Amino acid sequence: MITDPVLLSNAIVAGLLLGGFYTAVALGLSIAFGQLDIVNIAHPAFIIIGSYFAYLLGAMHGLDPVLTGVILTPLFFVLGIVVYRVYYASFERTGQESLSGLAFFFGLMFIIEVTLILIYGVDYRLVQASYIGVNWKIGIVDIPLRMAIPFATSMLMTIGLYLFMSKTFVGRAILAVSQDRQALQLMGANPVRIKQIAFGLALATASVAGALLIIIGPVEPSINREYIGRAFAIVVLGGMGSLPGTVLAAFILGIAESFVNTFANPSWAPAVAFGALLLTLAIRPSGILGRHS
Amino acid sequence: MAHSFWRRLAGMAGAFTALAVLIPALSAGPALAQEKTIKIGFSMALTGPLGAGGKSALIAMEIWRDDVNAKGGLLGRKVEFVYYDDATNPAKVPPLYTKLLDVDKVDLIVSSYGTNVIVPAMNIVMRKKMVFPSLFGLAVNDEFKYDRYFQIMPAGPDPKVDWSRGFFELAKGKGLETVALAAADAEFSQNAVYGARKNAQAMGFKVVYDKSYPPSTTDFAPIVRAIQATNPDVVYVGSYPPDSVGMVKAANELQLKTKLFGGGMVGLQFAAIQKNLGPMLDNVVNYDFWVPASTLNFPGIDAFLKKYQQKAAGAGVDPLGHYLPPWAYAYLEVLGQAVEDTKSLDQDKLAKHMQTTTYQTIVGPVKFGSNGEWQTSRALMVQFRNLKADDLDQFSKAGSRVVLHPPSVKTGELVFPYRQ
Numbered sequence: 001m002i003t004d005p006v007l008l009s010n011a012i013v014a015g016l017l018l019g020g021f022y023t024a025v026a027l028g029l030s031i032a033f034g035q036l037d038i039v040n041i042a043h044p045a046f047i048i049i050g051s052y053f054a055y056l057l058g059a060m061h062g063l064d065p066v067l068t069g070v071i072l073t074p075l076f077f078v079l080g081i082v083v084y085r086v087y088y089a090s091f092e093r094t095g096q097e098s099l100s101g102l103a104f105f106f107g108l109m110f111i112i113e114v115t116l117i118l119i120y121g122v123d124y125r126l127v128q129a130s131y132i133g134v135n136w137k138i139g140i141v142d143i144p145l146r147m148a149i150p151f152a153t154s155m156l157m158t159i160g161l162y163l164f165m166s167k168t169f170v171g172r173a174i175l176a177v178s179q180d181r182q183a184l185q186l187m188g189a190n191p192v193r194i195k196q197i198a199f200g201l202a203l204a205t206a207s208v209a210g211a212l213l214i215i216i217g218p219v220e221p222s223i224n225r226e227y228i229g230r231a232f233a234i235v236v237l238g239g240m241g242s243l244p245g246t247v248l249a250a251f252i253l254g255i256a257e258s259f260v261n262t263f264a265n266p267s268w269a270p271a272v273a274f275g276a277l278l279l280t281l282a283i284r285p286s287g288i289l290g291r292h293s
Numbered sequence: 294m295a296h297s298f299w300r301r302l303a304g305m306a307g308a309f310t311a312l313a314v315l316i317p318a319l320s321a322g323p324a325l326a327q328e329k330t331i332k333i334g335f336s337m338a339l340t341g342p343l344g345a346g347g348k349s350a351l352i353a354m355e356i357w358r359d360d361v362n363a364k365g366g367l368l369g370r371k372v373e374f375v376y377y378d379d380a381t382n383p384a385k386v387p388p389l390y391t392k393l394l395d396v397d398k399v400d401l402i403v404s405s406y407g408t409n410v411i412v413p414a415m416n417i418v419m420r421k422k423m424v425f426p427s428l429f430g431l432a433v434n435d436e437f438k439y440d441r442y443f444q445i446m447p448a449g450p451d452p453k454v455d456w457s458r459g460f461f462e463l464a465k466g467k468g469l470e471t472v473a474l475a476a477a478d479a480e481f482s483q484n485a486v487y488g489a490r491k492n493a494q495a496m497g498f499k500v501v502y503d504k505s506y507p508p509s510t511t512d513f514a515p516i517v518r519a520i521q522a523t524n525p526d527v528v529y530v531g532s533y534p535p536d537s538v539g540m541v542k543a544a545n546e547l548q549l550k551t552k553l554f555g556g557g558m559v560g561l562q563f564a565a566i567q568k569n570l571g572p573m574l575d576n577v578v579n580y581d582f583w584v585p586a587s588t589l590n591f592p593g594i595d596a597f598l599k600k601y602q603q604k605a606a607g608a609g610v611d612p613l614g615h616y617l618p619p620w621a622y623a624y625l626e627v628l629g630q631a632v633e634d635t636k637s638l639d640q641d642k643l644a645k646h647m648q649t650t651t652y653q654t655i656v657g658p659v660k661f662g663s664n665g666e667w668q669t670s671r672a673l674m675v676q677f678r679n680l681k682a683d684d685l686d687q688f689s690k691a692g693s694r695v696v697l698h699p700p701s702v703k704t705g706e707l708v709f710p711y712r713q
Contacts, residue, residue: 010518018512114340121609122344124534124560126569128683133573135546144546147512216511218538218566222341226509261515266506267478 002263006140011262012255013141019254020151021216023158023247024209025227026234028202033232034241035178036195036202038087039102042109044224044231046203050076050210051219052116055125065127066153069211073204080203083108084196109224116221124218132215150212157208161201162243174198178241230273237277239290248288252276330373331366331638333358333625334399336389336410341381342533343407345563346617349601349610350406350428351376353618356600357625367632375399379410386413394421400638403624404428406617408480415439424631424643426624427665429617431456431484434665441644442665445624447582449670450662453488456580459674459698460529460556461492463578463707469526469552473502475516475540476531476557485531485557493529501525506536513539517547527553534560538570545573552710555579561677562616568685574677576711581673583619583656584694588702593655597622613689623654674698676708 002008025047032040053072054065063071091101131145165171173194176184181191213219234253238245253273260269280288338347358372366372375397379385386405393399394417402418404411404427411430415437418425427433427444432452434442449455464472472493476486483505493500501523506516513536520528528551530540537560544554555578560566562581567574583589601614611618628643630652635642651660662668675694680687687693695705 004522007518007522011515014512014514014518021511117340117344117609119609122340122348123565123609123611124345124538124563126538126565128569133542133545135548142514142518142547144514144543146542146546147514216539217535217542218560218569220345222344223535230509257510258512258515261506261510261512262519265504266510266516267504270507270509 007262009141011258013143014147014262015255015258016251017143017147017151017254018258019247019251020154021147021212022230022234022250022254024150024154024205024212026231026238026246026250027154027158027161027243028205028209029231030235030238030241030243030246031174031198031202031205034235034239034246035174036198037178038084038097038199039105040199040202041102041105041228042112043202043206044227045109045112046076046079046206047210047213047227048116048219048221048224049112050207051214052120052125052210053207054211054214055127055219058127058129064129065211065215066149066208069153069208072207076207077200077204080200081196083203084199087199088192088196113221113224120221122220124220125214126218127214129215146216150215153208153212157205158243158247161205164201165243170194170197174201175241233274233277237280237287239284239287242287242289245287245289252288330371331368331401331632332373332375332397332399333401333403333628334375334390334393334397335403336377336379336386336393336405336414338381338406338410339378341379343381343410345534345610346429347381347406348608349605349614349618350621352604352608352610353597353601353614353621354625356597356604357622357629361629367629368636368638372629379405381407381410383409383413386410387417390414390417394423401628401632403628404430406621408433408484415442422640424628424640424647426628426647428621428624431481432666438664440648440665441640443624443627443647443661444666445620445627445656445659447656447659447667447671449672450664450666450668452666453484454491455488455670456485456672457489457492457529457556458670459672460553460578460580461489461496461498461527463674463697464498464527464553465496467552467707467709470499471501471523471525472498472527472529473520473523473525473551474500474504474529474531475502475520476505477508477510477533477536478505479508479533481559482531482533482557486529489529489531489556498527508533508536510536510539513543514547516540517543517549521547521549521551525551527551529556530554531557532559534563534566537561538566541570541573541577548712550712552713553578554711564611564613564615564685564688567688568683571682571684572680575680576676576678576708578674578676578697578707578711581616581675581694582671583615584673584675584696585615585689585691586694586696586702586704587691588696588704589657591655591657592653594619597655612685615688619656623656623659626654627652627659671699671702673702676705678705678708 029043032038054068057063057068091097134145136143177191177194234249238249256273257269260272377389406428408430424441429446476482537558561579601618631643631646635646660668674697
């Protein structure tokens with residue numbers, strides 16, 4: 001069956017599209033966890049907030065979910081700064097970030113979940129958009145726009161973020177703070193300020209990722225838990241702090257999932273994806289594109 | 294400044310102390326009155342994966358309580374609920390039922406919503422020999438064989454198999470031969486597909502695809518494509534709401550060509566999902582338990598739905614309430630009628646009554662069989678027809694879901710095939 005060109009080419013394309021969406025989910029975590037060492041386990045919960053905003057603005061004003069996700073990035077950026085300031089003042093400043101910080105983000109995750117439940121209830125939320133349900137057939141390959149739009153949006157966001165990180169002073173300072181905080185301080189930059197900007201950026205990606213998630217499927221407050229393991233796995237597999245590594249890892253997971261779903265028993269998809277993670281870490285402990293320590 | 298702050302703080306502390314002393318004293322009167330209430334205890338899935346259903350069930354149960362209390366209560370005593378959120382977490386259920394029975398000293402108990410949170414309560418309930426009306430647990434009593442368990446869901450005496458029998462009888466009636474089975478790796482879906490497999494074998498279908506997928510699956514296109522590659526006449530899916538949506542969308546996007554599609558997809562009964570999917574649901578044949586139809590217009594159902602829809606507006610739950618709420622009302626109706634008929638809260642008397650009586654409820658006549666399931670199945674197979682996009686109202690009327698099975702409540706014929 002794997003030699004069937006229709007199934008094979010569609011499995012690859014579906015895997016790439018899925019990987020593109022996974023990139024959006026993991027991108028913020030790649031900055032927060034990979035570069036800043038902040039175990040933001042609540043990142044998928046912030047993504048769900050993004051989904052609810054997309055739902056609300058779509059239902060109330062007919063706004064396209066992707067547009068909503070992009071428009072609200074400044075709001076999420078500010079939210080990220082606030083969350084980081086609380087985290088810094090409560091834990092990082094006193095050196096308690098490892099365990100207490102983790103508990104903080106766990107708590108934040110539950111608070112977000114419960115708040116969403118109290119405000120919007122527990123019913124499933126979905127969005128309408130002209131491209132949902134539309135399929136482009138190019139030769140033997142199917143491209144459902146419900147997956148292609150999230151893929152394209154995610155790739156644009158990733159390229160933008162990559163250029164920002166590599167071409168701007170603040171971007172390079174973020175990379176520097178992840179490598180040597182003290183050296184950055186000696187060069188006159190304030191690491192706390194740089195980290196709060198980086199964390200703001202991480203959360204800004206959640207706004208877009210949330211909009212993409214609700215395009216793909218229905219959302220309810222506790223659905224964030226489905227993405228915690230996957231997002232962390234992508235960041236670790238790609239190499240801590242490497243944005244290209246995150247993209248590559250997301251594609252590997254997406255393609256692995258698509259291949260197993262097409263050619264084998266879909267039940268094995270998580271085992272194969274996480275097996276790839278274990279195998280990679282056994283060979284390259286720092287991840288695919290991670291720096292050797 | 295600081296002095297005035299401390300004085301204000303002391304004043305507030307004094308006020309709180311006074312309140313703490315006064316509140317119990319003031320509530321002593323009502324407490325005496327509360328001794329006369331009948332307490333019904335339960336845990337409910339108000340959050341977590343089944344939270345959407347659980348919250349709508351609670352609204353329905355509160356309507357029943359208010360209806361009963363408006364008529365003077367049960368045995369002349371007002372009915373009071375004692376309930377806790379089990380968060381759809383099986384581990385939370387045993388301590389909650391222990392607390393309900395040992396600490397809260399409730400007079401009657403009923404189950405939470407869903408198999409996963411009903412099963413963990415069974416041992417505690419059985420130890421206390423309590424009558425246990427149950428809300429949508431699939432084949433829970435197959436293992437426990439508890440003679441005081443009463444399931445309101447009309448899945449029939451052999452629930453796993455009866456659930457999908459109608460679907461396969463429809464397929465057989467059209468001379469179809471091959472079947473693909475896809476189900477989530479979750480308790481309900483696996484039970485549903487187990488029954489589907491049994492029906493397929495018993496009716497001589499050739500199973501050409503039989504696989505499960507993890508509930509966390511994001512993109513269902515590869516699964517639908519793999520199913521299409523086996524070219525089945527029938528595609529039976531056992532799924533939870535997110536995967537049901539994913540499956541239907543992928544089937545539409547990839548133009549899945551099969552003759553009969555649907556079966557055991559949870560979520561396609563929920564108004565928000567129906568509204569969103571709209572025409573993508575056309576010709577899907579799926580299980581349901583109650584839909585607006587002339588054959589299912591039982592006394593009291595319209596009045597109940599009217600009340601429910603008023604309460605549900607803005608509560609973030611299913612706005613139409615066709616799927617679970619009538620049954621949440623009905624399982625309390627059964628319990629209430631048993632209490633009134635036996636004029637007792639004695640669990641032996643209640644159990645005997647429930648084992649032998651046919652109850653008239655808003656979901657029609659209910660008669661339990663020896664294993665506590667409905668004596669005869671009334672699991673519906675309905676087909677979505679001629680749906681418009683983004684129109685919730687169409688689902689509140691008869692005709693958007695045509696009842697194909699069982700013959701006793703049928704309102705139309707199968708439109709065939711699903712897509713060629």
